[in-house]
Amino acid sequence: MRCRAECRTGHAGDPKAKMLRRLGGPAPKGMCANCAVTEWMVNTYPVNMIIEESEHGPSLLLYPHIQEQFVVIMRSGNADMIPEEIDWELVVKNWALPLKVKTSPMNPHRPGDGVKRALAHMEFADEVAEFEAGARALLRSRGVDDATIDAALSRGKQRVN
Ligand SMILES: [Zn+2]
Numbered sequence: 001m002r003c004r005a006e007c008r009t010g011h012a013g014d015p016k017a018k019m020l021r022r023l024g025g026p027a028p029k030g031m032c033a034n035c036a037v038t039e040w041m042v043n044t045y046p047v048n049m050i051i052e053e054s055e056h057g058p059s060l061l062l063y064p065h066i067q068e069q070f071v072v073i074m075r076s077g078n079a080d081m082i083p084e085e086i087d088w089e090l091v092v093k094n095w096a097l098p099l100k101v102k103t104s105p106m107n108p109h110r111p112g113d114g115v116k117r118a119l120a121h122m123e124f125a126d127e128v129a130e131f132e133a134g135a136r137a138l139l140r141s142r143g144v145d146d147a148t149i150d151a152a153l154s155r156g157k158q159r160v161n
Pocket residue numbers: 001002003004005031032033034035036
């Protein structure tokens with residue numbers, strides 16, 4: 001059990017379901033509907049990457065048009081769940097709770113990849129800005145005019161990119 005909600009019990013899973021299949025049985029080790037949806041998303045590429053790299057993060061899932069897209073995915077995957085079982089607010093609220101992540105050639109995305117990339121980019125941008133300020137000060141102290149400095153720094157940026 002990932003969150004405190006009850007597991008999805010009651011009946012055995014639909015063998016035709018390609019996603020979100022119920023485990024059934026008397027003492028299932030399954031999850032609630034919301035956690036099952038989260039587990040599916042965290043382990044499904046490129047859904048996981050899109051959510052993580054979105055500026056909204058998991059809150060992206062609160063947008064009705066995103067939820068509608070997921071309902072379409074559920075239908076096409078013959079999901080063993082109805083859309084009304086999903087409490088999107090809880091999915092978002094519990095997003096960071098631990099989950100089993102299965103990376104594979106079908107799922108190359110690891111949780112945190114997007115965040116790491118964003119952080120790396122931020123540090124890099126900070127370093128570039130710092131470097132640029134330092135270079136500008138140095139060139140000015142040598143009597144180089146701003147137009148020449150701007151031209152030189154923009155050439156440097158092109159090389160970096
Ligand atoms: Zn749960």
